[in-house]
Amino acid sequence: MRGAAGRGIVPLLIPALIFLVLLFLYPFAYGLFLSFTSAKGQFTFGNYLRFFSDARDFRTILVTLQISVPVTLFNVALAVPFAYYMRRGIKGERIITFFLIVPITLGTVLISEGMLTFMGPAGWFNQLLMALHIVKDPFQFTHNYLGVVISLALQGFPYAFLMLLGYVSGINPDLEKASQMLGANKWQTFWKILFPLMVPGIAIAFSLNFVMAFSVFPSAVLLGQPSGPTRVIAIAAYQWAFEKFNFNAASAISMVMAAIELIVISVVLVWRNRMYKGATMVGKG
Amino acid sequence: MKDFKKISVRNMTKRFGEKIAVNDFSLEFGKGEFVTFLGPSGCGKSTALNCITGLIPITGGEIWIDDECIDDSKNKVSPEKREFGMVFQNYALFPHLSVRENVAFGLKLRHIRHAEIAQRVEAALKLVHLDGYGSKFPSQMSGGEQQRVAIARCIVLEPRLLLLDEPLSNLDAKLRVELRYELKALHERLKVTTIYVTHDQTEALALSDRIVVLRLGRIQQVGTPSEVFSDPSNLFVADFMGFKNMWTAKVESLSAKGERLEATLDAQGLKLVASLAWPEGDSRRAVIEEAHRTGQPMRTAVRPEDISLAPRGSHNSFECAASIVEYQGQASQVSATVTATAGPGLEALRVDLRSGTLISEGEVFSASIPPEKLLLFPATESAAEASRWTP
Ligand SMILES: Nc1ncnc2c1ncn2[C@@H]1O[C@H](COP(=O)(O)OP(=O)(O)OP(=O)(O)O)[C@@H](O)[C@H]1O
Ligand SMILES: [Mg+2]
Numbered sequence: 001m002r003g004a005a006g007r008g009i010v011p012l013l014i015p016a017l018i019f020l021v022l023l024f025l026y027p028f029a030y031g032l033f034l035s036f037t038s039a040k041g042q043f044t045f046g047n048y049l050r051f052f053s054d055a056r057d058f059r060t061i062l063v064t065l066q067i068s069v070p071v072t073l074f075n076v077a078l079a080v081p082f083a084y085y086m087r088r089g090i091k092g093e094r095i096i097t098f099f100l101i102v103p104i105t106l107g108t109v110l111i112s113e114g115m116l117t118f119m120g121p122a123g124w125f126n127q128l129l130m131a132l133h134i135v136k137d138p139f140q141f142t143h144n145y146l147g148v149v150i151s152l153a154l155q156g157f158p159y160a161f162l163m164l165l166g167y168v169s170g171i172n173p174d175l176e177k178a179s180q181m182l183g184a185n186k187w188q189t190f191w192k193i194l195f196p197l198m199v200p201g202i203a204i205a206f207s208l209n210f211v212m213a214f215s216v217f218p219s220a221v222l223l224g225q226p227s228g229p230t231r232v233i234a235i236a237a238y239q240w241a242f243e244k245f246n247f248n249a250a251s252a253i254s255m256v257m258a259a260i261e262l263i264v265i266s267v268v269l270v271w272r273n274r275m276y277k278g279a280t281m282v283g284k285g
Numbered sequence: 286m287k288d289f290k291k292i293s294v295r296n297m298t299k300r301f302g303e304k305i306a307v308n309d310f311s312l313e314f315g316k317g318e319f320v321t322f323l324g325p326s327g328c329g330k331s332t333a334l335n336c337i338t339g340l341i342p343i344t345g346g347e348i349w350i351d352d353e354c355i356d357d358s359k360n361k362v363s364p365e366k367r368e369f370g371m372v373f374q375n376y377a378l379f380p381h382l383s384v385r386e387n388v389a390f391g392l393k394l395r396h397i398r399h400a401e402i403a404q405r406v407e408a409a410l411k412l413v414h415l416d417g418y419g420s421k422f423p424s425q426m427s428g429g430e431q432q433r434v435a436i437a438r439c440i441v442l443e444p445r446l447l448l449l450d451e452p453l454s455n456l457d458a459k460l461r462v463e464l465r466y467e468l469k470a471l472h473e474r475l476k477v478t479t480i481y482v483t484h485d486q487t488e489a490l491a492l493s494d495r496i497v498v499l500r501l502g503r504i505q506q507v508g509t510p511s512e513v514f515s516d517p518s519n520l521f522v523a524d525f526m527g528f529k530n531m532w533t534a535k536v537e538s539l540s541a542k543g544e545r546l547e548a549t550l551d552a553q554g555l556k557l558v559a560s561l562a563w564p565e566g567d568s569r570r571a572v573i574e575e576a577h578r579t580g581q582p583m584r585t586a587v588r589p590e591d592i593s594l595a596p597r598g599s600h601n602s603f604e605c606a607a608s609i610v611e612y613q614g615q616a617s618q619v620s621a622t623v624t625a626t627a628g629p630g631l632e633a634l635r636v637d638l639r640s641g642t643l644i645s646e647g648e649v650f651s652a653s654i655p656p657e658k659l660l661l662f663p664a665t666e667s668a669a670e671a672s673r674w675t676p
Contacts, residue, residue: 174377182391
């Protein structure tokens with residue numbers, strides 16, 4: 001907007017802009033600066049070169065993607081049908097929502113602790129599985145790849161679900177009826193009408209979930225094998241910063257993390273724009 | 286399109302828990318007919334419409350197309366297979382699809398060749414005067430244009446039955462009249478069987494072949510616009526059709542005058558003569574005879590438009606004093622009190638009328654009612670209820 005009203009808004013935005021600069025842009029710019037300087041403060045590409053040539057560090061990108069991409073896809077793919085099913089509200093919706101919000105409020109560490117006891121070799125879950133003769137020996141749910149994935153699913157799914165639920169229930173219910181009256185069955189209505197209208201929501205849910213999963217740290221340490229199979233990129237950054245006290249190298253790794261997240265989000269947004277070429281509103285009529 | 290002769294709805298009932306939204310609704314639609322469901326908010330118009338489409342499952346009754354039962358309240362043909370078209374009040378256009386894609390939506394589902402789809406879509410858009418709008422998106426169009434797209438999207442499929450739920454109520458007054466005219470023209474051209482839902486009597490009168498007046502989920506009257514307009518079957522329909530003057534009256538005498546029945550009435554001291562077009566054998570005659578015998582009061586009703594300013598001595602003339610005059614251009618809406626009925630301890634009879642000549646507030650003038658414009662109804666409803674009607 002370029003009218004008089006648009007200009008009037010700018011002064012009102014100043015406090016928010018200051019906040020944004022101090023809280024986000026400054027640390028980011030400082031990190032970017034650190035990543036391109038050596039310990040003595042000279043300009044260098046060395047931090048990046050070191051990361052990409054160190055097989056053990058470079059591998060963390062792949063390890064993290066192997067964890068975060070499947071778990072994000074799983075969370076979103078599961079959230080879509082759940083949100084669809086609950087779009088007009090169902091019985092017991094409050095209770096379901098409550099149980100979904102609990103993991104969010106508990107926080108990562110508490111969930112990890114809980115999972116360690118609940119799903120550990122001597123935990124209830126394994127005892128139940130053995131009692132039901134589903135497994136003979138305790139199944140290894142923790143201290144491996146699976147443990148990290150499960151904890152990320154527990155934390156990420158509620159976000160994806162609640163976000164998509166808000167999105168689908170905002171779609172004008174008459175659109176579904178109209179589609180049906182034009183001859184579409186439930187399946188066709190879902191794929192031709194609801195899904196395309198959910199795409200912007202799916203894109204946002206995917207991006208947020210992916211960023212959360214890609215920067216995973218506590219679960220990877222507590223529930224995984226941080227020395228090997230689940231040595232995610234955040235662990236690498238942590239070790240350089242707080243074990244080797246090389247903030248320049250750690251900053252470079254953080255920048256690589258940010259770059260990968262940006263790339264993935266860009267891909268998602270390109271997909272979104274290709275799927276959803278219509279208006280940006282959600283068909284409120 | 287599968288051809289048919291008539292659609293019959295038999296004893297259709299819809300309950301929402303305890304609440305009966307549609308009660309024992311029976312009606313036949315002939316092919317090509319334009320039928321309007323008319324009634325106040327909450328009377329069950331939309332519910333009845335949605336029951337016919339199958340979008341709402343019915344609790345009781347049956348729906349038939351000729352000798353094919355499409356709904357017997359246990360098994361039903363699902364809405365997408367009924368080949369009915371529906372236009373929604375809020376248009377319900379698909380926001381992510383262009384106008385062309387919206388109109389083509391149903392055709393694509395029917396696996397019709399691309400060339401034919403393109404041609405039929407263009408023809409439909411032309412029919413609603415939207416040629417050239419194909420690549421626009423709904424959000425880039427005005428309300429009236431969106432409603433036209435919604436209509437094109439339905440008629441392109443040549444539905445057996447077209448259902449419209451208050452399609453004009455979201456538009457401004459001028460556009461409403463314009464689009465109403467277009468709807469009428471479209472129906473003249475296509476002769477598609479149509480059910481139209483509205484709470485606006487002008488729309489109903491202008492468009493319909495038949496009007497179905499609903500109240501509390503029950504059919505009150507089915508008739509042509511002129512039947513419903515001039516011979517409402519009960520107080521409720523009369524009220525809805527603009528019989529603003531409704532007075533409690535005793536029947537003093539009755540006499541047959543050819544095909545008509547003449548009744549002399551006493552409304553709070555105002556003597557009136559009503560000439561009722563009720564031929565010999567009309568069931569309403571028995572009701573009035575009964576009221577005459579027992580002295581039970583009835584209600585007499587007349588439209589403001591039917592009361593004229595006239596010198597003393599003409600039919601049913603009386604003197605009144607104007608209390609509120611609302612200037613409306615062509616004529617004024619006058620609210621007056623009948624002087625003959627005013628007096629200590631009495632509540633004066635109020636009369637609403639329209640006057641072509643200017644009357645000032647407080648002015649005393651003489652008005653008259655042609656006897657054939659006075660209608661008479663059993664006073665089954667209490668006065669308070671009669672003015673409210675809604676549940
Ligand atoms: N899903 C529902 N559950 C419970 N009651 C309902 C439901 N739908 C409608 N009703 C009730 O049924 C009655 C008829 O509703 P309906 O929507 O058919 O009225 P309407 O004549 O279309 O009114 P309007 O002119 O306001 O659209 C109303 O009293 C309404 O409260
Ligand atoms: Mg309605």
